[in-house]
Amino acid sequence: MSDNWIEICKLEDIVPDTGVCALVNEKQVALFRTRNDDLFAIDNLDPFSNANVLSRGIVGSLGEKLVVASPIYKQHFCLETGTCLEDDDVKLSVYKVKAEGNSVAIQA
Amino acid sequence: MSKQRIVIVGNGMVGHKFIDNVLNGESRDQYQLVTFSEEPRQAYDRVHLTEYFAGRSADDLLMAPVGYYEENGVEIHIDEKIVDIDLNAKEVISASGLRVAYDKLILATGSYPFVPPIPGHDKEHCLVYRTIEDLEAIKASAKDATSGVVVGGGLLGLEAAKALHDLEIQAHVVQFSDRLMDVQLDVGGGAMLKHKIEALGVQVHCSKNTINIADGENARYRMEFADGEVLETDMILFSAGIRPQDELAKKVGLELGPRGGITVNNQCQTSNEDIYAIGECALWNGQIFGLVAPGYQMAQVAHDHIVTTGETENVFTGADMSTKLKLMGVDVASIGDALGRTPGSHSYTYVDEPAEIYKRIVVSEDKSKLLGAVLVGEAEDYGTLLQYALNGIDLPEHPDSLILPSRDGAAPAGLGPDALPDTAQICSCYDVTKGDICCSVQNGAQTIGELKDATKAATGCGGCAALVTQVMNSELENLGVEVNTDICEHFPHTRQELFHIIKVEKIKTFYELLEKHGTGHGCDICKPTVGSILASVWNEHVMDSDIHPLQDTNDYYMANLQKDGTYSIVPRMAGGEVTPEKLIVLGQVAKDYNLYTKVTGGQRIDLFGARAEELPEIWRRLVDAGFETGHAYGKSLRTVKSCVGSTWCRYGVDDSAGLAVELENRYKGLRSPHKIKFGVSGCTRECAEAQGKDIGIIATESGWNLYVCGNGGMKPRHADLIASDLDKETLIQYIDRVLMFYVRTADRLQRTSVWFDNLEGGLDYLKSVVIDDKLDICGDLEADMQHVVDTYECEWKKAIDNPEKLKRFRHFVNSPEKDSNVVFVETRGQIRPATEEEKKIPVAEVV
Numbered sequence: 031m032s033d034n035w036i037e038i039c040k041l042e043d044i045v046p047d048t049g050v051c052a053l054v055n056e057k058q059v060a061l062f063r064t065r066n067d068d069l070f071a072i073d074n075l076d077p078f079s080n081a082n083v084l085s086r087g088i089v090g091s092l093g094e095k096l097v098v099a100s101p102i103y104k105q106h107f108c109l110e111t112g113t114c115l116e117d118d119d120v121k122l123s124v125y126k127v128k129a130e131g132n133s134v135a136i137q138a
Numbered sequence: 139m140s141k142q143r144i145v146i147v148g149n150g151m152v153g154h155k156f157i158d159n160v161l162n163g164e165s166r167d168q169y170q171l172v173t174f175s176e177e178p179r180q181a182y183d184r185v186h187l188t189e190y191f192a193g194r195s196a197d198d199l200l201m202a203p204v205g206y207y208e209e210n211g212v213e214i215h216i217d218e219k220i221v222d223i224d225l226n227a228k229e230v231i232s233a234s235g236l237r238v239a240y241d242k243l244i245l246a247t248g249s250y251p252f253v254p255p256i257p258g259h260d261k262e263h264c265l266v267y268r269t270i271e272d273l274e275a276i277k278a279s280a281k282d283a284t285s286g287v288v289v290g291g292g293l294l295g296l297e298a299a300k301a302l303h304d305l306e307i308q309a310h311v312v313q314f315s316d317r318l319m320d321v322q323l324d325v326g327g328g329a330m331l332k333h334k335i336e337a338l339g340v341q342v343h344c345s346k347n348t349i350n351i352a353d354g355e356n357a358r359y360r361m362e363f364a365d366g367e368v369l370e371t372d373m374i375l376f377s378a379g380i381r382p383q384d385e386l387a388k389k390v391g392l393e394l395g396p397r398g399g400i401t402v403n404n405q406c407q408t409s410n411e412d413i414y415a416i417g418e419c420a421l422w423n424g425q426i427f428g429l430v431a432p433g434y435q436m437a438q439v440a441h442d443h444i445v446t447t448g449e450t451e452n453v454f455t456g457a458d459m460s461t462k463l464k465l466m467g468v469d470v471a472s473i474g475d476a477l478g479r480t481p482g483s484h485s486y487t488y489v490d491e492p493a494e495i496y497k498r499i500v501v502s503e504d505k506s507k508l509l510g511a512v513l514v515g516e517a518e519d520y521g522t523l524l525q526y527a528l529n530g531i532d533l534p535e536h537p538d539s540l541i542l543p544s545r546d547g548a549a550p551a552g553l554g555p556d557a558l559p560d561t562a563q564i565c566s567c568y569d570v571t572k573g574d575i576c577c578s579v580q581n582g583a584q585t586i587g588e589l590k591d592a593t594k595a596a597t598g599c600g601g602c603a604a605l606v607t608q609v610m611n612s613e614l615e616n617l618g619v620e621v622n623t624d625i626c627e628h629f630p631h632t633r634q635e636l637f638h639i640i641k642v643e644k645i646k647t648f649y650e651l652l653e654k655h656g657t658g659h660g661c662d663i664c665k666p667t668v669g670s671i672l673a674s675v676w677n678e679h680v681m682d683s684d685i686h687p688l689q690d691t692n693d694y695y696m697a698n699l700q701k702d703g704t705y706s707i708v709p710r711m712a713g714g715e716v717t718p719e720k721l722i723v724l725g726q727v728a729k730d731y732n733l734y735t736k737v738t739g740g741q742r743i744d745l746f747g748a749r750a751e752e753l754p755e756i757w758r759r760l761v762d763a764g765f766e767t768g769h770a771y772g773k774s775l776r777t778v779k780s781c782v783g784s785t786w787c788r789y790g791v792d793d794s795a796g797l798a799v800e801l802e803n804r805y806k807g808l809r810s811p812h813k814i815k816f817g818v819s820g821c822t823r824e825c826a827e828a829q830g831k832d833i834g835i836i837a838t839e840s841g842w843n844l845y846v847c848g849n850g851g852m853k854p855r856h857a858d859l860i861a862s863d864l865d866k867e868t869l870i871q872y873i874d875r876v877l878m879f880y881v882r883t884a885d886r887l888q889r890t891s892v893w894f895d896n897l898e899g900g901l902d903y904l905k906s907v908v909i910d911d912k913l914d915i916c917g918d919l920e921a922d923m924q925h926v927v928d929t930y931e932c933e934w935k936k937a938i939d940n941p942e943k944l945k946r947f948r949h950f951v952n953s954p955e956k957d958s959n960v961v962f963v964e965t966r967g968q969i970r971p972a973t974e975e976e977k978k979i980p981v982a983e984v985v
């Protein structure tokens with residue numbers, strides 16, 4: 031993976047505890063901001079519905095894991111690992127994200 | 139001592155029974171019996187008359203073998219009608235002039251079929267169904283016929299229809315009332331019977347009033363109905379009820395009832411003490427008994443009275459009209475007060491649609507006694523139920539257990555999910571039955587997650603999740619496992635508890651609640667639930683940023699997410715009303731944005747295929763045209779379905795459309811545990827299907843009837859009538875209370891129907907809370923509702939004026955591009971999402 035960081039948006043563009051969708055090298059990435067301003071990024075494509083919607087899911091936790099629930103069929107994906115909690119075989123790509131000052135960037 | 143002579147006029151089933159009683163009695167030698175029969179044969183089994191068509195001969199049907207009377211010294215005059223009685227001389231006079239003296243006279247003249255005086259009723263192929271001769275005429279008429287109509291959908295009418303069916307002509311039943319066997323069956327039972335009979339190939343036409351029988355074009359006759367419809371047929375059988383045969387009694391001045399029937403006392407004596415009347419011609423206590431069993435009882439009473447010269451204690455005290463029969467192979471039974479006419483009575487209904495079984499019991503106000511029952515499709519419980527009803531046996535704690543199917547070996551259980559049979563399908567996506575769920579629970583599944591893994595239940599559309607959970611919990615309870623009713627792992631509380639906490643502690647945000655009462659970060663269960671409670675209690679804008687992260691995407695984008703990630707738009711059309719101008723705007727918007735346009739089941743228009751980023755522009759145009767959000771995405775008031783009502787409809791008794799619009803505007807925006815739907819009909823024809831809605835209202839001559847907690851959807855439930863003939867003010871007051879009580883106390887995603895079914899004490903309890911104000915909360919409930927009403931704002935109207943909020947509607951936070959995965963193709967002149975296969979075709983070829 032290259033060291034190429036792409037600036038995406040301002041931190042305030044993401045309402046705490048929700049996500050947005052970013053276009054990164056033609057790929058759709060779901061970018062989430064928690065209430066403590068931790069940032070996570072996974073694929074935006076929901077593999078169960080084949081729709082680009084994961085950024086619109088509800089963010090929360092199940093046990094120790096931070097998750098997003100697909101807005102279509104409600105499967106949960108771990109924000110840190112991309113793994114689907116309902117089906118171990120389904121794993122989404124995860125992307126590195128960082129906030130520098132007020133600016134959010136994803137590693138491409 | 140010379141024998142007393144008893145003359146029996148009429149040798150039908152009951153007259154025969156009387157003779158039989160005498161012949162089998164100890165005092166037979168003291169009596170000489172003489173009987174006259176108008177029919178050309180001795181008594182036969184009318185009850186099994188229909189079997190004549192199925193091959194039983196007239197002789198097979200005889201009540202006693204030919205020669206039986208003669209052998210036993212009974213004088214029988216066949217084909218000899220009695221036309222007069224000389225009361226002074228105590229003699230009967232026959233049509234051929236025979237005079238026979240009597241000591242005691244028994245009138246057992248039965249009844250005759252009533253033929254309504256419809257013009258044309260006396261045409262050649264208009265027949266009745268009572269005697270063997272009638273049947274022969276029917277047979278002859280059917281020879282050159284291809285269709286036949288039975289007028290009358292009662293017990294006999296259906297028998298007659300069966301006969302036509304057996305004669306291999308297309309049989310129709312034309313029924314005046316709204317259902318078959320309306321004397322015995324309630325609406326549900328009648329509907330199930332209709333369904334079954336139609337499945338056998340007989341066509342049933344209910345609510346049809348025949349006004350003329352004219353010559354037909356394609357068949358012998360054309361029946362014309364009051365509603366303007368017609369039905370062509372080659373023959374018509376009248377089975378529109380029976381009338382007591384009291385001609386003779388009338389002639390000699392015996393006392394009759396106002397609508398006919400020979401009046402008898404408890405000993406079956408007429409107004410002349412030497413003359414008795416028994417069977418269908420007799421009127422006891424204002425009633426005619428059109429069944430054979432009561433007739434037999436009368437035959438016994440009259441016999442005992444005569445032979446004991448009045449010493450007998452056997453008196454006629456009325457008869458139970460309960461019946462159980464097989465109509466065209468369908469078991470039908472009705473017991474006692476089957477229609478629930480007893481004031482204060484309650485009823486329980488069990489319907490197994492796949493097996494086509496309908497059962498209903500009617501119980502006393504205190505639920506201790508069985509008053510009546512209706513069984514269609516399966517009548518095994520008849521015997522037991524009849525025992526309960528006839529002997530006044532105390533009912534078990536859960537009376538419905540009497541009609542519910544019992545699980546293998548186990549005793550039938552009580553309310554809630556226990557009421558479902560093991561075979562009931564709970565999840566239709568994966569065909570998971572109640573039995574499958576119980577089995578997994580027995581094998582160790584204790585959470586909804588484990589259950590999903592084991593059965594796949596609730597992993598498809600998810601719509602069954604609430605019911606799956608209920609079934610699971612009930613099975614866990616059955617196994618003695620303590621059921622965890624916490625809403626999710628983040629809060630050790632039920633929805634109702636959270637509601638109280640939020641209200642009492644005046645909590646305004648999810649995070650405040652989480653800090654004080656929960657753990658972790660919340661999830662897709664507790665966040666929307668709490669969001670909904672906050673909205674119900676404080677009614678704040680769903681786009682406010684504290685509420686925003688709590689919302690399902692539908693609430694978040696204020697539109698309904700579709701399978702391809704696009705959204706649908708449903709503007710409110712209160713009561714289903716829309717002006718032409720607004721309709722044009724919708725059409726124009728749909729055209730400009732290339733949206734798939736469909737009329738929904740909720741009387742409004744849905745525009746599909748809008749991309750998230752298009753929503754604000756579209757809504758700006760809609761809001762400018764005066765539209766508001768329809769909350770199709772919210773757990774909130776959806777639609778108030780209406781009919782045109784008295785304004786236009788010739789039957790309407792009140793302005794249902796006006797009321798629907800008013801109610802929709804009052805309750806729009808109310809957030810609730812699940813969606814809420816209303817219906818308002820202008821009369822009992824019920825075109826708005828109000829009785830299938832959470833709140834249903836039907837106009838009456840003197841106000842509005844209010845029905846509550848109905849449901850369509852997965853598990854339909856007929857709404858319960860909670861109050862009648864209300865004025866509008868009271869109506870709205872009651873609706874405020876019912877809805878707020880529901881909002882306060884229901885579980886998450888619990889429709890009013892399920893909430894109601896789980897409400898201990900049922901309808902009575904609900905009435906006591908919202909009408910009698912037993913809990914002293916009605917003032918609060920109304921105030922809460924008024925707050926919601928007063929603080930209503932259209933979410934879209936508010937959103938489009940706020941650039942900050944609109945930022946969220948971009949697809950990409952860092953690019954103006956569109957989601958390239960959203961691809962449409964055209965079907966029937968409109969767009970639809972492309973399938974994965976179609977998406978592989980180069981873009982140029984798709985729309």
Ligand code: SRM
Pocket residue numbers: 601698699700706707708736737738739740741742743744770776777813815830831848849850851852853889
């Ligand atoms: C659009 C519409 C179908 C149509 O083309 O006609 C529709 C569409 C949906 N219905 Fe419905 N229902 C629609 C009328 C109905 C009706 C008929 C009615 O309202 O008279 C019923 C049965 C009546 C009832 O609710 O009692 C109905 C019973 C359901 C149910 C089952 C509810 C239940 O209690 O069993 C669901 C699932 C749920 O809510 O959990 C559902 C859920 C849905 C959802 C929201 C499923 C989803 O989450 O995607 C559908 C998406 C709506 C959308 O716009 O994308 N829909 N749905 C109708 C919109 C009506 C409206 O104007 O708002």
Ligand SMILES: Cc1cc2nc3c(=O)[nH]c(=O)nc-3n(C[C@H](O)[C@H](O)[C@H](O)COP(=O)(O)OP(=O)(O)OC[C@H]3O[C@@H](n4cnc5c(N)ncnc54)[C@H](O)[C@@H]3O)c2cc1C
Pocket residue numbers: 147148149150151152153174175176177184185186187188218219220221246247248249267268269294297383386416417418419427428429430431433463
């Ligand atoms: C098709 C059909 C199916 C039925 N199914 C059932 C059922 O399933 N269960 C049930 O309980 N009941 C059933 N019934 C009703 C049952 O048949 C009657 O309740 C029963 O026959 C009544 O008996 P009855 O003797 O009072 O009258 P009837 O059987 O009608 O006998 C009266 C007789 O008196 C004769 N009569 C009348 N006036 C004179 C006169 N002046 N002089 C001489 N004779 C006269 C008549 O011609 C007739 O033969 C059915 C009836 C029909 C037609």
Ligand code: SF4
Pocket residue numbers: 781782783784787788789790791794819820821822823824825826
């Ligand atoms: S419900 Fe009654 S008033 Fe309304 S349209 Fe139907 S018939 Fe007319």
Ligand code: FES
Pocket residue numbers: 564565566567568595596597598599600601602603
């Ligand atoms: S998931 Fe159970 S009915 Fe669809």
